[in-house]
Amino acid sequence: MSDSDKAAREALDRRDVRDTLVEWWGPEVLGDDGRIDRKRVAAVVFGDPEQRLRLEELVHPIVRQSRDELIELASEAGAPGAVIDAPLLFEAGLDTECDAVVFVDAPRQTRLDRVRETRGWDEAELERREKVQIPLDAKRRRSDYEVVNNADPEQLRLRVRRILDQILEEQRGNVPGPSRRDAD
Numbered sequence: 370m371s372d373s374d375k376a377a378r379e380a381l382d383r384r385d386v387r388d389t390l391v392e393w394w395g396p397e398v399l400g401d402d403g404r405i406d407r408k409r410v411a412a413v414v415f416g417d418p419e420q421r422l423r424l425e426e427l428v429h430p431i432v433r434q435s436r437d438e439l440i441e442l443a444s445e446a447g448a449p450g451a452v453i454d455a456p457l458l459f460e461a462g463l464d465t466e467c468d469a470v471v472f473v474d475a476p477r478q479t480r481l482d483r484v485r486e487t488r489g490w491d492e493a494e495l496e497r498r499e500k501v502q503i504p505l506d507a508k509r510r511r512s513d514y515e516v517v518n519n520a521d522p523e524q525l526r527l528r529v530r531r532i533l534d535q536i537l538e539e540q541r542g543n544v545p546g547p548s549r550r551d552a553d
């Protein structure tokens with residue numbers, strides 16, 4: 370599985386990326402440990418669309434290379450496909466490279482609770498980040514499948530497994546196309 374968020378975090382740890390960001394925005398983007406402070410970078414890029422685009426133009430090719438390498442490994446291993454986990458899938462135009470797109474949704478309060486717990490974001494930060502993305506309704510409409518992530522992890526795993534099985538069957542030509550519904 371290609372995890373775009375993880376690959377982007379790893380890209381920020383690269384010396385060449387760090388040096389470029391310091392050149393652009395000054396040493397203020399570094400934490401006490403000398404590494405890129407993602408919160409400080411977020412303050413820059415979510416306050417200025419041009420700076421966000423600049424960062425994306427630097428990091429996205431690195432993420433793409435990582436993703437391409439994982440897909441190649443999956444192909445060499447004979448895997449029937451590869452999963453791309455990319456919150457900015459549509460924004461980056463990756464949907465055109467996919468045989469099927471699964472939109473994973475969660476109620477707003479659930480999303481807020483999760484980012485508070487895992488990232489320390491408040492409601493304003495979640496709103497700020499969602500505002501620069503394609504609206505969720507548009508992502509939902511452009512997707513082939515939808516799964517709601519409002520259950521415990523085991524239930525989510527089962528829902529995703531059913532969708533994956535359906536996609537694989539469709540690829541083999543054994544069933545009609547996507548139903549666009551949550552696999553309950």
